[in-house]
Amino acid sequence: MNRQEKISSLIGDIGIPIIGFFFWNWSVYFICLFFLLDQLSREVSSIVRMQNVRERVKLTKHAYFLNVLSFLICFAALHFYILKLHPGINFFAEITAFFWYEDMGIAQGFILLPLVVFSERMRYKMNLKLFTDEMHVKHWFIQTTQLTAYFTLFLLLSLALFFFEMSETMSFLCLLIGFTTITLFSDKWSTFFPR
Numbered sequence: 001m002n003r004q005e006k007i008s009s010l011i012g013d014i015g016i017p018i019i020g021f022f023f024w025n026w027s028v029y030f031i032c033l034f035f036l037l038d039q040l041s042r043e044v045s046s047i048v049r050m051q052n053v054r055e056r057v058k059l060t061k062h063a064y065f066l067n068v069l070s071f072l073i074c075f076a077a078l079h080f081y082i083l084k085l086h087p088g089i090n091f092f093a094e095i096t097a098f099f100w101y102e103d104m105g106i107a108q109g110f111i112l113l114p115l116v117v118f119s120e121r122m123r124y125k126m127n128l129k130l131f132t133d134e135m136h137v138k139h140w141f142i143q144t145t146q147l148t149a150y151f152t153l154f155l156l157l158s159l160a161l162f163f164f165e166m167s168e169t170m171s172f173l174c175l176l177i178g179f180t181t182i183t184l185f186s187d188k189w190s191t192f193f194p195r
Contacts, residue, residue: 013038013179021172024103028171029082029089033098034112035179036075039147041120043071046143049124050136057133059140067140070147077154084161085171138187146186153178 016034020026046067050059082089099109131139157174160166166174
């Protein structure tokens with residue numbers, strides 16, 4: 001992952017959650033929903049991109065399976081963590097509240113969804129244009145590594161909640177530190193990830 005890509009990822013992974021928490025009164029689950037929306041768009045974009053270059057770049061079915069499985073267990077671990085943090089949470093009500101939350105009279109879902117799709121579309125076009133075949137493969141495994149690291153982060157935070165209570169602010173700070181660490185170092189960890 002080059003420097004420009006890391007900066008772009010930090011803005012999405014760190015910048016928007018900070019603004020959301022401190023200025024838009026987002027809860028930790030709202031931040032997690034934005035995170036999932038962003039990760040889902042990256043997942044879809046990566047699969048489409050790899051299909052687009054499949055004549056030149058071959059990935060095994062195992063690599064695709066591992067990537068999708070990593071996303072699904074990350075999704076499950078995130079919800080387990082939120083359930084431990086807020087045992088009585090109604091996920092459907094929170095998802096609806098997240099979409100319809102208004103800032104300046106406009107439901108944020110109508111702003112965030114196109115924004116996430118647009119930014120991922122721009123990243124997709126840039127990656128198709130600039131990446132070599134080797135970079136496509138490397139990027140794929142970095143993404144799988146990130147998803148596995150996110151799963152580990154949510155699992156560790158869930159385990160921590162068995163032993164002590166965390167406030168919303170403390171939970172947010174733990175997520176922020178975890179997201180930053182994963183964004184900055186996942187490219188280094190991916191070399192240890194099975195191909």
